[in-house]
Amino acid sequence: MTADAPSASNVKAAAPVVPAQRARTATRYLRYGAGKVAGAAVSLLAVLVTGFFLFRLIPGDPVKTMTGGRPISAEQLAAYREEFGLDLPLWQQFTDYCGKALTGDLGTSYQFRAPVVDKISEALPNTLLLTGTAFVLYTLLGIVLGTRSAWRHGGLGDRLNTGLALTLYSIPSFWLGLLLIIVFSVGMGPIPGLFPTGGMESGGEEGFAYVLDVAHHLVLPVVTLVAVEYGQTLLVARSALLDEMGSDYLTTARAKGLRDDLVRRRHAVPNALLPTVTLVFVNLGRTVAGVILVETVFSWPGLGGLFYQALSVPDLPLVQGLFLFFAAAVIVMNTLADLVYPLLDPRVGR
Template sequence: MPVTTEPVVELTGDEATGRSRAIGTARFVLTKIAGGLVSLFLVVVLGFFLFRALPGNPIRALTGDSQTSLEQIERLKAEWSLDQPLLTQFFDYLGDLLHGDLGTSFKYKQPVSDLIATRLGPTLLLTGTALILSVALGLWLGTRAAWRHGGRFDRWSTSSALVLWSVPTFWLGLIMLMVFSVGLDLFPTAGMNTPGGVEGFGPAVLDVAHHLVLPAVTLTAVVYAQYLMVMRSSLLEEMNADYLTTARAKGLTDDQVRRRHAVPNALLPTITIIFLHTGLLVAGAVTVETVFTWPGLGLLTYVAIGFPDYPLLQGSMIVLASAVVVMNVLADIAYRFFDPRVRRT
């Protein structure tokens, strides 16, 4: 009886290399995701214990009366599970967190997840606007500064950017308020909408945009310098490359050489910075939102610190830390895909 054997499929060199790279990429992505999850777990652990070291007594803040009896205080502690040992509270919190329950706010008496959901939109609007403006401004100015290295525009743009970068965000926000809101009366001093609201979709959108100008410009002014300096540095490294000399020898104009060849290659490090800073921008909106009373997650966190509202602080910290961790992971993955030199390692 004849014996049948399966044909042996041999991979060519290119196929073997491609499979090896795919396995390496998958392993790299999984490693980064696992590292991000570990970072988030450490944030949860540290946040839980550090927030309880904050000055202030949430029970006193809940009662608002120094004459509250001990019986009432004990009853409130039992209601909010603050009478349990700290480790017991921690493990109970972890169990709730695994089921998607962030707890109930001491101050607002509402689920933390609902509070965060209502405040996340304004924060994303503010930080998204600031990110688009800062990236566009930083890349444009960085490209022009590098292409005219040593000139007046280069000196002016880099000096201005470094000065704004070093200015404390809250101080710049207060200056903007005093000059453009109080002094010139051009923009509102606080909030996201005019009290009482405006009628119609178009006027409502313009009203929000009017309130958005100062906080978005403040955040943009502090952030764009990073993109400018990275883009400028990257483009300066590319300017003396041989492929640019070849492109000029083919008859391309200086503008074509810059747009088609130099800038795309110089964008690689900047892409990484954009991903990295997006998460930090969301987490760093606390100061700007507090100064301009912008009703986002940053202002909610600031109010929770003053209470102190442990569940709300923990939930806000998880969301803000998640933004930073996710963007860090995406930055590593994106750089591996965008830069072929990294994929070969």
């Protein structure tokens, strides 16, 4: 045996190194994930407290609003306040609300006389249909146009894409929605009214005709969300790919004779998508929470329209429940992004 040859004992001692390293990596990830989940729980608790006190600053008496301004006796007014717990001291209302919320009970809506959780469950599928469709479209559009703009940066296409994305991203969604209604629903000049002004369905349709009817109503709200949101994804994808384009591994790939398009798709884009993946998760939660204005403009029967309706009363349990749901959507998606990113880039969380 030569002096340089490893002995059998050394080989056996070196074997457990990889499992030990994996165990340390898993421990670090679990510690990192526990910290992120704990932070999310604290954020949700802060939202719970903030939502309770914030909406009690809204002027107006919920009981008088529910009666439609009709004159009622003091006894009737007192009975309504007792029914909804508004006669209790503020601190007791707060403790009751927090205790019930932690068990999943968000109270009973003043105007609908139904559990808040049930009202959210009824409107949630409509919001998911709108936001899910828009999310898929603007994510794909932003990534495709962003990577192409970066790969040919400085060209006419890059300047047009970036300029249009910045312009649309700066436009308020409700203003763009109203503009689309005026042009494509009401009709303007030679452009006839092609789409409904609002709502989710015309009524009376069944089967495939119903699906087409809903899709017809879906066009303008989806276009509004896509136009406003795709710009951010485009700009992040473009910036990330520009950072990767000067890397040595791309030069090596080209030196091996790979086509430029292959270098972009197989090497540059996968590495550049890491920041975009985080943005995708964040956007998903933010789109669900930020659909209030679009749903209100288009009278879409989702969570956004329900929130606006509850705010006008004010229906405190429903407003608080929706506020908590919207905030939870953002917090949960941010936390998922934090948990997924170390799996894509092991340097994160060390």
